[in-house]
Amino acid sequence: MGEKLLVTSSPHLKGPKTVRGLMLDVILSLVPASIAAVVIFGPRSLTVILASVVSAVASEAIFEKAVKRDVTVNDLSAVITGLLLALTLPPGVRLYVPVVGSAFAVIVAKQIFGGLGTNFVNPALAGRAFVMAAWPLQLSSKWVAPFTFDAVSGSTPLAVLRSGQTAIPSISDILIGNRLGSLGETCVLALLLGASYLIARGVIDWRLPAGYIGAVFAGAWVFGKSGAYFQGDGLTAVLLGGVILGAFFMATDYVTSPVTGKGRLYMGIGAGIVTILIRLWGTYPEGVTYGILFMNLVTPLIDRFMVPRYYGYVHDVSLRRKARAAGRRA
């Protein structure tokens, strides 16, 4: 036998999930929402999405070449960042918004710190926060009427609610996407389809979105109606705005969410609380971006304190108690 044998540490079997495979699953899960965006708001949606994705991938490649690192666009994480950012923008937005936003997201929120696995906040949301601050009008007025593709400068249902009026579309309209809104957040059904795919494939932990949606629902239900408690419309609060998109696709970014199941649940709840605080008592009509960004920053703290009870902990605690008691008696 003249062949050389490979000698590596155990285990010698590797699981079926790879980084590329996980990213592909996420992209696949966003396809229904992207298709819905094109169907509801017209071909401009596709232009916005493509501009965002191309800018994200190009920025990553150019930056990595510039700092002499391996170009890693093949792992598809930049594609996802670009796609997610595009889905949070209004359909009529000028193209420089997604291009600059994606570049900021990929370079400043991720690559500067070391690339994949080192971002300290969700890159897509960081990009959105940047463009929200830089071009607030682009993000609050470039709406497009559903199915007729006319540019409209009215308010989204969320803004309408905020101003105290109650003339918002019906629940079925909200679910299908027959209303004003950004590319990705409008067709809730498409988002839920993608989300169930992700959960079924084991890509995301259901506890995070459950905590988030539960907290938003509870907060809106308890405090939603001004002047009275427990009379708010929790369901509408969850379906409007970017809650579904944020809960299932943004907050669940691996790098910026906790590593334990319980930790993820608490992160979801925390993000939901901040979102409700901003929506009900802040000046923005939409609080998802900052809710998730805030909990991204808190994640390391959660990880520090959410240490599971290791196997055998039961004995360690009782042994220590016995030792202390014995010490006291001595």
Added chain:
Amino acid sequence: MVNLRRGFGGVKLPDRKGLSAHAKIEDAGIPAELVLFLSQHTGAPSKPFVKVGDAVKRGQKVADAQGPVSAALHAPTSGIVKAIEPRYQPVLACMVDAVVIEPDGKNETVEGLAPVATNLHAVSRQKIVEIAREAGLVGLGGAAFPTAVKLTPPPGTVIDTYLLNGAECEPYLTADQKLMEEEATTIVFGFRALMKGAGAPKGIVCVEDNKPEAIDAMKKAIGPFKELDVAVLPSKYPRGGEKNLIEVVLGREVPPPPGLPLNVGVIVSNVGTAYAMAQAILTGLPLVERVITVTGEGVARPANFKALIGTPLSYLVEKAGGFSGTPGKVIMGGPMMGTAMRGLDVPVLKGTSGVLVLRKEQSAPEPVLPCLHCGKCVDSCPLRLLPVWIASYAENGYLDEAEKFRAVDCCECGACAYSCPSRRPLVQSIRLAKARIAERRRAAAAKKQK
């Protein structure tokens, strides 16, 4: 039927037992050379008392146990002691003294080898422990802990349950499965002997649900004995690991190292050990052979052999039809916890349960990506540890933090590394941390003694 509890973590692995599950146990025969390491069990090495040139017969003791935690060593077949020299021990990965025997092909059994009893009533508890010690019995599940020592826990320990581990949760391996299918009655005899030796009133046979014929065979074999029961486990890795087994079957948790199952009143032994115990009582034969699965996509005819301890891997692979395709990895043990071999010129040890040959295409190394912090390793760790942090701390030299996150508790099952999408070498990093922590503790203890 035993009620099972929920265990944490674990991964569902591809079974791959179909390759050798239908191969009946066959005799491997006598190779040209047998290498018996003096250190192939947990504890102090054995002390040889034969000399080069001595003639030995099958079942003859060639080395004695040294100290309380050690095991005796016996010649598997008749021949001449060719040498007593250092040879490369694959699991300890260093040169270890070994008794090298050149068989003469006559396979003569040593005089005086006779059955001790055919009925358990004829042997006392002390006699069973003595037989286990004299026969050089060690745990055949892999760790090779001297059985006689296991059967005599520290005074004051009460053992209330004995678990017989027939789970065989590693993919590809079918040695225990075939042994249970073909020798269930003998295994049960040996199990009851072990229980008597330990003084345990209750025994549970644990099998995974991917072995239906074995389950039926064992259920039939324990029929007449009211103190025995069968627990059928869902196939998840590593439910067959001793700590996980106790958690799932009995709902108890073994204290962290240096805690042992005896601290919660349990002893666990492999089905192979029970079979060897039965052989030692029923025929008087000491531990000189065991069932080994030679399997993998890289061998032409996967088989389950009854092989002599000390048989070289090259002999067994040839018996299994030789290589199929280009071999990439040869693993002693299962694919999750086995050791990769440098070559085939290493012998089978007492604790070797399988030889796995993987093709080159199956064993190509994958690039390592940065940690995604996805938590899949945390979700899969059966001991509820945080492999992500232990490995990161170990890789960056932070030994104190690695110790605080309980690196020492890790059983190296590999479930974390299996689940890692970035293909990070988690088990390797944790092993490194464990080794460095142990070294540090030893140095501190030595300093304290001075």
